[in-house]
Amino acid sequence: MTDERPKYQRLVDHLRSLIADLPVGAAVPSERALADDSGVSRMTARKALAALEREGLLRREVGRGTFVSRPAVSLPLMLTSFTEDMRARGLEPSSRLLGRSALAADAELAVVFDVAVGEPLVRIDRLRLADGTPFAIERTTLLDRAVPGILDVDLVAASLYDVLEREHGIHFDAGRQSIRAAIARPDDATTLELAPGDAVLELVRTSIAGGTVIEHTVSTYPGARFELSASIAPVT
Ligand code: GLP
CATH class of the missing domain: 3.40.1410.10 (Chorismate lyase-like)
Structure with missing residues (x-):
């Protein structure tokens, strides 16, 4: 299995700067779109979104998508x-x-x-x-x-x-x-x-x-x- 850590980190950093420029409630690209655009696996894209969700920077709504949030x-x-x-x-x-x-x-x-x-x-x-x-x-x-x-x-x-x-x-x-x-x-x-x-x-x-x-x-x-x-x- 290839080590995707640098790619993962790059994706997280990319998402962070994207989020910083967006208003609360704005949609961010889906797991699939992120994987395709950044050349990472779906799993890596999912992990990056989940990490930012844990920090309170993103909020996922089942069936609707992922949105910019603010940490509590x-x-x-x-x-x-x-x-x-x-x-x-x-x-x-x-x-x-x-x-x-x-x-x-x-x-x-x-x-x-x-x-x-x-x-x-x-x-x-x-x-x-x-x-x-x-x-x-x-x-x-x-x-x-x-x-x-x-x-x-x-x-x-x-x-x-x-x-x-x-x-x-x-x-x-x-x-x-x-x-x-x-x-x-x-x-x-x-x-x-x-x-x-x-x-x-x-x-x-x-x-x-x-x-x-x-x-x-x-x-x-x-x-x-x-x-x-x-x-x-x-x-x-
Ligand atoms: C908190 C308390 C208030 C209090 C206020 C004073 O928010 N819940 O009861 O009045 O602090 O804040 P400050 O000293 O910044 O004006």
Whole structure:
């Protein structure tokens, strides 16, 4: 049997540069077309496609073909910020402001923050991007008295958690997070560049410092591009 390793590697490299130039969802040549065009066996072509599929760069759909995909970004279940999460993956975070306002706690938020109805809160909605690609919509509610003046801070350029730590001495020491699947709201689908009806992951985080609930954020991530990872502890 001939050693097809160099051919295999050449094919993988060729596919990688092809994928880099194509948008997500674009079709790549079939196993047979690749084998014919590159002068490799069908088996080598299949192995190369499978390797790139394992890396999350391709997605195969039975009976339809093989399409360009993006590797899933793994989010840790920890009290880290979006900025930290993206930088840890070698991606450059940025934000776009979608809205900000002062509000008074309604019955639901009063329970979340453990305050009286009417307690002053602030709301900041941001589109979060990584390397210029929309990654999440974050709707953040903060306890106003813990973060005076936060509505005047430029949270497009800065990390919220950095600002809380630097300007308000807030370091979160506890939190709760729940995750649910949902269908993207039509306006969110547009903002996140998703198709109508696409799935999203909603992470709802409540962050606590010194026993006070300071932050409540609903983060909406495109479902197909993210997975959540966590260390799991043994039962004691
Ligand atoms: C994560 C959390 C949010 C938090 C945000 C702060 O995405 N899920 O609850 O508000 O990070 O991010 P940054 O400090 O980058 O503004």
